[in-house]
Amino acid sequence: MKSDSMALETMRHSAAHVMAAAVRRLYPDALFDIGPSTADGFYYDFDLKHRLTAEDFPAIEAEMAKIIAEDLPFCREEKSRSDVMEMMSARGQCYKLERLADIPEGEAISLYHSGDFTDLCRGPHVARTGDIKAFKLLSVAGAYFRGDEKNRMMQRLYGTAFLSREDLDAFLKMREEARARDHRMLGRDLDLFSIQEAVGPGLVHWHPKGARIRATIEEFWRREHYRAGYELIYTPHIGRANLWETSGHLGFYGENMYAPMEVDEQRYYIKPMNCPFHIQIYKSHKRSYRELPIRWAELGTVYRYERAGVLHGLMRVRGFTQDDAHIYCTEEQVEEEVRECVRFAIAMWKVFGFEDISAYLATRPEKAVGDPGRWEVAQRSLKQALEAEGIAYELDEGGGAFYGPKIDIKVRDAIGREWQVSTVQFDFNLPERFEMVYTGSDGQEHRPYMVHRALLGSLERFFGILIEHYAGAFPLWLAPVQAVLIPVSDKVAAAAQTLAGKLRAEDFRVQVDSRPEKIGAKIRDAQMQKIPYMLVLGGREVENGTVSVRSRLEGDLGSMPLEALMEKLNAERHVALKQDEPSGTA
RNA sequence: GCCAACGUAGCUCAGCUGGCAGAGCAUCGCAUUCGUAAUGCGACGGUCAUCAGUUCGAAUCUGAUCGUUGGCUCCA
Numbered sequence: 001m002k003s004d005s006m007a008l009e010t011m012r013h014s015a016a017h018v019m020a021a022a023v024r025r026l027y028p029d030a031l032f033d034i035g036p037s038t039a040d041g042f043y044y045d046f047d048l049k050h051r052l053t054a055e056d057f058p059a060i061e062a063e064m065a066k067i068i069a070e071d072l073p074f075c076r077e078e079k080s081r082s083d084v085m086e087m088m089s090a091r092g093q094c095y096k097l098e099r100l101a102d103i104p105e106g107e108a109i110s111l112y113h114s115g116d117f118t119d120l121c122r123g124p125h126v127a128r129t130g131d132i133k134a135f136k137l138l139s140v141a142g143a144y145f146r147g148d149e150k151n152r153m154m155q156r157l158y159g160t161a162f163l164s165r166e167d168l169d170a171f172l173k174m175r176e177e178a179r180a181r182d183h184r185m186l187g188r189d190l191d192l193f194s195i196q197e198a199v200g201p202g203l204v205h206w207h208p209k210g211a212r213i214r215a216t217i218e219e220f221w222r223r224e225h226y227r228a229g230y231e232l233i234y235t236p237h238i239g240r241a242n243l244w245e246t247s248g249h250l251g252f253y254g255e256n257m258y259a260p261m262e263v264d265e266q267r268y269y270i271k272p273m274n275c276p277f278h279i280q281i282y283k284s285h286k287r288s289y290r291e292l293p294i295r296w297a298e299l300g301t302v303y304r305y306e307r308a309g310v311l312h313g314l315m316r317v318r319g320f321t322q323d324d325a326h327i328y329c330t331e332e333q334v335e336e337e338v339r340e341c342v343r344f345a346i347a348m349w350k351v352f353g354f355e356d357i358s359a360y361l362a363t364r365p366e367k368a369v370g371d372p373g374r375w376e377v378a379q380r381s382l383k384q385a386l387e388a389e390g391i392a393y394e395l396d397e398g399g400g401a402f403y404g405p406k407i408d409i410k411v412r413d414a415i416g417r418e419w420q421v422s423t424v425q426f427d428f429n430l431p432e433r434f435e436m437v438y439t440g441s442d443g444q445e446h447r448p449y450m451v452h453r454a455l456l457g458s459l460e461r462f463f464g465i466l467i468e469h470y471a472g473a474f475p476l477w478l479a480p481v482q483a484v485l486i487p488v489s490d491k492v493a494a495a496a497q498t499l500a501g502k503l504r505a506e507d508f509r510v511q512v513d514s515r516p517e518k519i520g521a522k523i524r525d526a527q528m529q530k531i532p533y534m535l536v537l538g539g540r541e542v543e544n545g546t547v548s549v550r551s552r553l554e555g556d557l558g559s560m561p562l563e564a565l566m567e568k569l570n571a572e573r574h575v576a577l578k579q580d581e582p583s584g585t586a
Numbered sequence: 587g588c589c590a591a592c593g594u595a596g597c598u599c600a601g602c603u604g605g606c607a608g609a610g611c612a613u614c615g616c617a618u619u620c621g622u623a624a625u626g627c628g629a630c631g632g633u634c635a636u637c638a639g640u641u642c643g644a645a646u647c648u649g650a651u652c653g654u655u656g657g658c659u660c661c662a
Contacts, residue, residue: 051590053590054591139657140590140657141590142588142658143658144658144659148659149588149658153589153590154589154658155589188596188597197635197652197653201652201653249662253662256660256661256662272662304661306660306661307588307661308587308653309588309657310587310659310660316661401662486621488621489620489621516620518619518620518625519620519621520621520622521623521624522622527623528623538621540621548621548622550622
């Protein structure tokens with residue numbers, strides 16, 4: 001397995017060389033940067049006059065196929081720095097010269113030759129170009145030299161390669177699958193949400209069906225928070241400039257904040273964060289150690305200016321609602337509080353069908369505020385929480401924010417993609433800036449520990465992930481329309497309305513499709529809208545007091561009495577929610 | 587913000603080197619009253635993203651703006 005992945009990486013890197021060689025044959029003026037393998041393929045960065053587009057791919061692929069058919073050997077050659085420098089200068093390969101300068105003095109400098117193509121490269125490579133089994137070019141995009149936006153923009157050509165044709169086909173099929181469940185497309189087709197030019201980019205409209213799902217999520221979220229010992233609060237959407245000066249956001253987050261509005265000669269900013277408001281509630285009166293831990297949660301809507309190029313459907317927006325909470329506690333309580341946060345996050349994700357959960361632990365960076373002893377306490381608690389809950393994690397040493405260490409939790413969706421979602425982070429900055437204190441049992445003032453945490457992240461992004469995870473086919477408890485009633489003819493239309501009324505009285509979300517269409521057409525529409533159940537009602541059913549039930553997944557289930565249907569639906573909608581059991585997160 | 591591509595009816599798309607704006611689906615109307623993935627006929631629907639320019643004439647060519655997409659950078 002390990003050696004397989006090594007072999008794959010090596011082959012992809014070699015494929016990048018072959019692609020570069022092909023580009024050189026087709027565009028002799030091309031300057032080369034680097035061409036590494038990536039998680040699912042490879043790329044190579046070029047600087048060339050011709051603007052590459054997907055239309056150029058067939059020609060490049062054909063040239064690559066030719067090079068592979070030539071079955072050229074990859075030959076390694078070590079050379080002196082000056083020799084390589086001379087060679088690259090002669091060819092005008094300025095990017096290669098810069099890369100050469102990066103190689104530390106004393107380290108071996110190697111070239112790889114394959115036919116007439118030579119590249120400065122550490123290797124390793126496959127033995128011959130013919131070892132590249134299956135490849136395909138995927139896309140072209142701009143990329144800054146060395147990833148720095150101050151540098152020149154290169155043309156990055158992406159491709160992928162696999163050890164077999166079957167693997168490549170499987171990969172392409174998976175890509176197709178990911179495209180088919182794109183939340184932007186499903187959001188429109190299932191009438192869940194929209195983002196409109198007339199209103200502005202990154203601003204989300206939740207249509208009735210999307211809103212119904214959101215309301216269901218929010219109800220569940222609130223109930224679980226109360227059960228877990230949180231209090232819920234509401235705070236304003238704007239606040240005076242002075243508040244943001246105290247918090248420091250105007251200084252270090254100002255670029256992401258919207259311009260202020262002036263009211264009564266005071267400047268007000270729309271909030272990019274909820275924290276200062278939560279802190280103000282904390283500071284509304286003197287706090288005792290007896291009140292701690294304090295856990296306050298809010299579905300807090302914030303607005304952040306995100307650069308135009310980064311917006312993406314629901315995944316990256318400019319206005320969004322965080323499922324935010326802040327915990328204020330004593331040092332003794334830190335460990336337990338952090339562990340509860342992690343436990344709560346895991347429980348939450350499992351309810352929504354995400355089972356594969358892992359994490360990053362990011363620790364103290366070079367530049368940091370706060371007492372190192374407190375950082376130590378915080379980091380230890382985060383580590384212990386992950387280990388106690390059995391969550392696999394990667395350590396990102398020095399990757400924390402300047403104000404505190406954090407855990408980021410990631411989940412894998414139904415088609416294996418990872419999403420970074422929940423976060424638990426300490427803050428040693430805001431309690432100082434706002435001079436937050438509590439009175440201890442010793443009668444002295446102490447600084448509380450402060451933890452920010454979001455379980456779902458933002459409702460918008462969470463919704464996007466959820467749509468793609470379920471491919472729009474939501475489980476019964478989330479489905480905006482749980483069942484559609486299909487009267488066979490007008491003769492039973494009234495009976496259908498009566499039945500719908502009975503189901504609504506039991507909190508089922510049902511609609512009646514009374515259009516003068518054939519049953520087949522109504523079934524088809526319901527299937528395409530991914531409605532879990534279709535209830536066909538005709539003379540037979542009305543006479544017997546039954547309904548004919550069709551499941552979205554299993555097809556025709558035959559007739560059953562109304563009571564049996566309700567029982568079935570009830571059992572199914574309560575599976576995830578476990579409504580009558582304690583949540584186990586308190 | 588940067589590089590590139592794109593923007594024609596609610597949706598998916600056609601519209602050739604500049605010469606009358608099109609189809610399917612959806613919507614609406616009429617007929618059909620139907621038994622588990624598309625009933626038939628008809629109608630409505632567009633400042634061709636916006637604004638300038640070139641031209642006798644622009645959906646088509648040029649520029650700017652807005653927006654979208656794929657990446658880069660960012661993601662306190």
